[in-house]
Amino acid sequence: MAENMWTSTTVLTSNNEESNQTPAADSGIPAPNISSIKNKKRRMEIYRQLKTEKRKREIKQKKLRKKESKMLGDKAPPKQAPKTIENLRVYDETMVDPTDQEVMHDEAQDEMASYFNRLTEPKILITTSDRPRSRTMKFCEQLKECIPNTHVYYRRGLALKKIIPQCKARDYTDIIIINEDKRIPTGLLLCHLPDGPTAHFKLTNLKLRKEIKNSSTPTEHKPELVLNNFNTRLGHTVGRLIASLFSHDPDFVGRRVVTFHNQRDFIFFRHHRYIFKDGKKVGLQQLGPKFTLKLRSLQKGTFDSKFGEYEWVHKRHEMETSRRKFFL
Known part of the structure; x- marks a missing residue:
């Protein structure tokens, strides 16, 4: 029992x-x-x-x-959009509409206005830090193939403050300086001539053409330019600074496109050739190089490390208080 x-x-x-x-x-x-x-x-x-x-x-x-x-x-009710860091970003007072009258007035008088009014044609000099290594020089040569009307200068024992007046005398509109550390490119300085501004970027995740799967050599056609998500006042300035590097009239026949995609303040650079398939689908082929930029500072005028006036400086511990706060 x-x-x-x-x-x-x-x-x-x-x-x-x-x-x-x-x-x-x-x-x-x-x-x-x-x-x-x-x-x-x-x-x-x-x-x-x-x-x-x-x-x-x-x-x-x-x-x-x-x-x-x-x-x-x-x-049926509409499908709910997934929550992401981008659509939950902290509200930024500097977010602007491109059609805003105040923004249009400021842009009509800024340093890049002569380019957008088609008064100047881009002419760019690409140089490096002193005595660059082979990887940096290869990157400069491939960057030259992305940006039309560009010249590469091997820098050896010449100060940047002496290069800028020479570039102004020879009608260069921009200077790109590639900095390296331990034989690896780690920084990009973009200086607009003759009156600035100067942007300093951290450069990461660089892959040259041979390191990209199924890559190919680009043609000499002028590429199209795509700029994504530069929505704040600071982002507008950086976007206009990048846009002033490229020709006004791209060669659409070449089917080349250069993209600067801003996501969470990281600017992703990609270089593609596209082809239309069956009138509906689009195929992409990477041409390289590809890399990522992170804005560190924006300085008024041309480069001046001692007396330069900065419009914006990235201060990590003070600014990165939230994962949902972005500046571009």
């Missing part, structure tokens, strides 16, 4: 456990804290089981929503 009572009690307890766990799993109630289980193997088994059950519930809910949406047809 006692044996039968023990057996029935065991079954009853087992059924109670099942009845307590199943509704919790179906209703989305948080699972009990498994960290209190001392046996590691048992703890991992329960964790995997809970994870599998959660995944099954998500798939079931997704199929149910899809079925309901199909039944409702046009009356």
Whole structure:
């Protein structure tokens, strides 16, 4: 008799456990804290089981929503946009509309206005820090193929303050200086002539043409330019500074495009050739190089390390207080 009572009690307890766990799993109630289980193997088994059950519930809910949406047809509620860091960014007072009259007035009088009024044609000098290594020079040569009307100068024992007056005398509109550290390019300085501004970028994730899979050599056609997400006043200035490097009239026949894509204040540089397939699809081929830029400072006028006046300086510990706050 006692044996039968023990057996029935065991079954009853087992059924109670099942009845307590199943509704919790179906209703989305948080699972009990498994960290209190001392046996590691048992703890991992329960964790995997809970994870599998959660995944099954998500798939079931997704199929149910899809079925309901199909039944409702046009009356179905719109699909919710996923929450990302970009669409949850902290509000920035300097966000502007390109058609704003005040912005248009300021841009009509800034240092790049002569370019956008087609009074000047870009002429760029690319140089390096003193005595550059081979990787830096290869990067300069490939960057030259991306930007039309560009000349590369091997720098050796000549101060940048002496280069700027010579470039002004020879009608250069911009200077690009590639800085390196431990034989690797780590910085890019962009100086607009004759009156500035000067932008300093940190350069990372550089891949030359040979390091990119299925890359190809670009043609001599003038590329198209794409600038994405430069939405603040600072972003507008940086975008106009970059745009002034490229020709007014690209050669669309060459199907080359250079992209500067700003995402979370990181500017991704890409160089592609595109082709239309069957009139609907578009194929892309990377031409290289590709790299990432991060703005460190924006200085008024041409480069001056001692007496230069800075419009904006990146101060990491003071500015990076939130992952959802961006400046470009």
